[in-house]
Amino acid sequence: MMKRKINLEYVLPFGFLLLLFIIFSIINGKAFFRMHNIKTIIDTMIPLCIGGYGMLFVISQGSIDMSAGSNLAFSATLGAILASKLGSITILPLCILIGAAVGFVNGILVSRFKVSSIMATLAQLIVLRSLVVVLSKGNVIFVHPSILKLNRWGAKGIIFILATIVAIYLFQYTKLGFSSRSVGENEIVCNYVGLKTKWIKTIAYIIAGAFAGLAAVLSVSRIGGVDPNMGQAFELQVMLAVFVGGVPVNGGSKSSIVKIIIGALLFSILQSGLVLSNAKSETVELIQGLMLIIMVAAILKANKMSTVKTMNE
Amino acid sequence: MKDILFKVQNMNKSFGITRANHNVSMEIKRGEVHGLIGENGSGKSTLISMISGMAERDSGELFLNGKPYEPVSPLTALESHIGTVVQELGLVDGLSVAANIFLGRMDRFKKLNIIDNAALYNEVEEIYKKWNLPRINPRTLAGTLTVEQKKIVELTRALSIDPDILILDEITAALSYNTRKILFDIIDELKAKGKSILIVTHDIEELLDLSDEITILRDGEKVATKRADELTESSLKKLMVGREIEGDYYRADNEDDYKDEVVLKINNISDGENFNEVSIDLHKGEIVGLCGLSDAGIHEVAEAVFGVRPIVSGEITLANGNRKIESASIAMAYGMGYVPKDRDKQALMVSDSIENNVTLSMLDDLKGPLGFISPGKITDVGKRVIKDYKVIAVNEKVPLASLSGGNRQKVNLGRWLLQNKDILILDSPTRGVDVGVKAYIYDIMKQLKKKGVSILLVSDELPEVIGLSDTVYVFKNSKIEKKFRRSEELTEEKIIEVML
Numbered sequence: 001m002m003k004r005k006i007n008l009e010y011v012l013p014f015g016f017l018l019l020l021f022i023i024f025s026i027i028n029g030k031a032f033f034r035m036h037n038i039k040t041i042i043d044t045m046i047p048l049c050i051g052g053y054g055m056l057f058v059i060s061q062g063s064i065d066m067s068a069g070s071n072l073a074f075s076a077t078l079g080a081i082l083a084s085k086l087g088s089i090t091i092l093p094l095c096i097l098i099g100a101a102v103g104f105v106n107g108i109l110v111s112r113f114k115v116s117s118i119m120a121t122l123a124q125l126i127v128l129r130s131l132v133v134v135l136s137k138g139n140v141i142f143v144h145p146s147i148l149k150l151n152r153w154g155a156k157g158i159i160f161i162l163a164t165i166v167a168i169y170l171f172q173y174t175k176l177g178f179s180s181r182s183v184g185e186n187e188i189v190c191n192y193v194g195l196k197t198k199w200i201k202t203i204a205y206i207i208a209g210a211f212a213g214l215a216a217v218l219s220v221s222r223i224g225g226v227d228p229n230m231g232q233a234f235e236l237q238v239m240l241a242v243f244v245g246g247v248p249v250n251g252g253s254k255s256s257i258v259k260i261i262i263g264a265l266l267f268s269i270l271q272s273g274l275v276l277s278n279a280k281s282e283t284v285e286l287i288q289g290l291m292l293i294i295m296v297a298a299i300l301k302a303n304k305m306s307t308v309k310t311m312n313e
Numbered sequence: 314m315k316d317i318l319f320k321v322q323n324m325n326k327s328f329g330i331t332r333a334n335h336n337v338s339m340e341i342k343r344g345e346v347h348g349l350i351g352e353n354g355s356g357k358s359t360l361i362s363m364i365s366g367m368a369e370r371d372s373g374e375l376f377l378n379g380k381p382y383e384p385v386s387p388l389t390a391l392e393s394h395i396g397t398v399v400q401e402l403g404l405v406d407g408l409s410v411a412a413n414i415f416l417g418r419m420d421r422f423k424k425l426n427i428i429d430n431a432a433l434y435n436e437v438e439e440i441y442k443k444w445n446l447p448r449i450n451p452r453t454l455a456g457t458l459t460v461e462q463k464k465i466v467e468l469t470r471a472l473s474i475d476p477d478i479l480i481l482d483e484i485t486a487a488l489s490y491n492t493r494k495i496l497f498d499i500i501d502e503l504k505a506k507g508k509s510i511l512i513v514t515h516d517i518e519e520l521l522d523l524s525d526e527i528t529i530l531r532d533g534e535k536v537a538t539k540r541a542d543e544l545t546e547s548s549l550k551k552l553m554v555g556r557e558i559e560g561d562y563y564r565a566d567n568e569d570d571y572k573d574e575v576v577l578k579i580n581n582i583s584d585g586e587n588f589n590e591v592s593i594d595l596h597k598g599e600i601v602g603l604c605g606l607s608d609a610g611i612h613e614v615a616e617a618v619f620g621v622r623p624i625v626s627g628e629i630t631l632a633n634g635n636r637k638i639e640s641a642s643i644a645m646a647y648g649m650g651y652v653p654k655d656r657d658k659q660a661l662m663v664s665d666s667i668e669n670n671v672t673l674s675m676l677d678d679l680k681g682p683l684g685f686i687s688p689g690k691i692t693d694v695g696k697r698v699i700k701d702y703k704v705i706a707v708n709e710k711v712p713l714a715s716l717s718g719g720n721r722q723k724v725n726l727g728r729w730l731l732q733n734k735d736i737l738i739l740d741s742p743t744r745g746v747d748v749g750v751k752a753y754i755y756d757i758m759k760q761l762k763k764k765g766v767s768i769l770l771v772s773d774e775l776p777e778v779i780g781l782s783d784t785v786y787v788f789k790n791s792k793i794e795k796k797f798r799r800s801e802e803l804t805e806e807k808i809i810e811v812m813l
Contacts, residue, residue, distance in 0.1 A: 173685050173686055173688075174684045174685065174686060175680060175686060176684075178669075178672065178676060179676065182665070182673050185662035185664065185665045185669075186658075186661075186663070186665075188658060189658075189659060189661060189662055189673070191621060192619075192621055192641070192651065192653050192660060193641065193645070193674045194620070194621075194640065194642035194644065194645045195642075195676075196640075196642065252662075252664070252665065253662070253665045253666070253669055
């Protein structure tokens, strides 16, 4: 009946990864393997992964969250202001909670009021960014130096690993994750088997918001304060990582956390490799864009092939 | 001897290692209805998609009126006056009914490069009138239509070209009794005009009734072409399957037989639109059949009973825990399962795997501590459905899209059967499946009844309703018109009389 073929969407990201690895180790030689470069790669990768984990719940359902970057800035700003009164350690839970609350609003807009996800979150992108400027009065807010401790490798590593474990568990091994992927496959079917799809959609946005909040904490600890411009285009970079990793644009059961990690790794290696070889930033963006196009086209082609196969009835 | 209008010669088509068509030849005579039958996966749809220009053939030749006919796209087929209604729904959801009917052929309505919508809508209304088709507003978006309405739109499209050959792939299964009547009149009219019809259906009785000649396919090869009057139901089944099939797959007893215990009480429910004041008691071990014309509301009642369609008055109560059904999750938690009418849209995630589709209906049962759903359990339920319900599939990871309609339906049913539900709502459970699977599903229903499972059977096929139900409710104008008990005297005629 069906012949098993090499699955492009799984193989291609690995292929890219290998290719980049080879290219950059040739071009940059030892510099590519130096501790400093590896740290840079991981440093770029962590926020992409964390943003991507949350975004995956939304994307797997066939929706999108354009507000991640603004949400990051908003939860960082409000979190930093509140933490300066409540004690600096509270910035971690505060940012996550604020992010989740923003996500909740997104979720309600999309699930209850049936606003298309791109519109709702695009509006949020603008609204939140302007709130950031209002809250910070357009100035950089400096945080207590103790927050910088979160940027140490130990703390950052633990946060990253914990976030990854939580994300993998929730997305791959629970009803929530399964339902999210199923909503992306066919929302009507989910309604017919008694899943509360509105609620599932709302929760996905809450999780996306919470992870954006977590990314905000890491961002703050890295730069030591809140810049009203922080997180700009963050959502685009996250989406790039998600889709380059092979997550289908329409979501569904082929979405997975591992793909995000690969996508983020690809993105980070590419960035660091090009910087090391003194490429201009336009070149970096050009190559990233091309990679995305190739990846998305390849996945589409792979899916098309499988629909042709279905005609053999 | 009537002359030959269309000729198929040595058609071949393979998908990978599967030979969907192998040296298939067939001749369609002018002014005749040619039936095409075979089990799921025997290559009927493949043949039709090659004729209608939707799929390329590997080799073989086609002749129309003695001249070679080369369909490169569905448009060539239309231009050659070959109109097709495909099995899978072939409409663009986001376009209006009229735009769907004239898709790719809009140029004739262009005035100064702008589509003259008024003329377009007019033309559609004309076609409805000409063929006496039920009117579907040409302005409506196709996506908002029911399955039956979509089929009618596709039929309208096929008729809009004044076809010399009308190809109908599994259309009657989606039509209600009254629309079928209209279709049969159209077929008669076409025949009288010397046009031909190629019809595919799983309904053997209907096929024998309609066709002049029948071609039987098995495993992609032609078994025979015979005059319909030389065939009987059993001889035809034998040719299709290649072995003898039991003639009677309905129940053998002629009396209603169930326990007194009411397991589901439907009390005076209305949804304010499709059904009104419906009351039904479902007893333990009872099969209750619902039938009616297309707008009678039977499918909507089924949806409401499972809690996926809101009701405005009345209530539905489960004896188990005396629970009111307010949502599908309550219905499921208290032992109900539901097989909706539109298998590929409402029931199954077609591009997802068998195991995921099974898992989807039992997520709460598979949850372990901390909500953990192990991949092992998912694979396990997938394997069990394949094994217990004889699904023909490579393994539990393949997408449902790679299975035939009958096997998809086995997965659809199997996922509820696996959970030992007490009450099953089956809406058109044998729609679009072949005799083998049909017999298998009936057999399962009989076994379930014996075990004390109660079944609400909603169906447009009267023989099935009569053949299996203990109690039959006939709907008319959104209400229950009459209730019949199972008896020898209950015939299709009696039900039809009430329905109309």
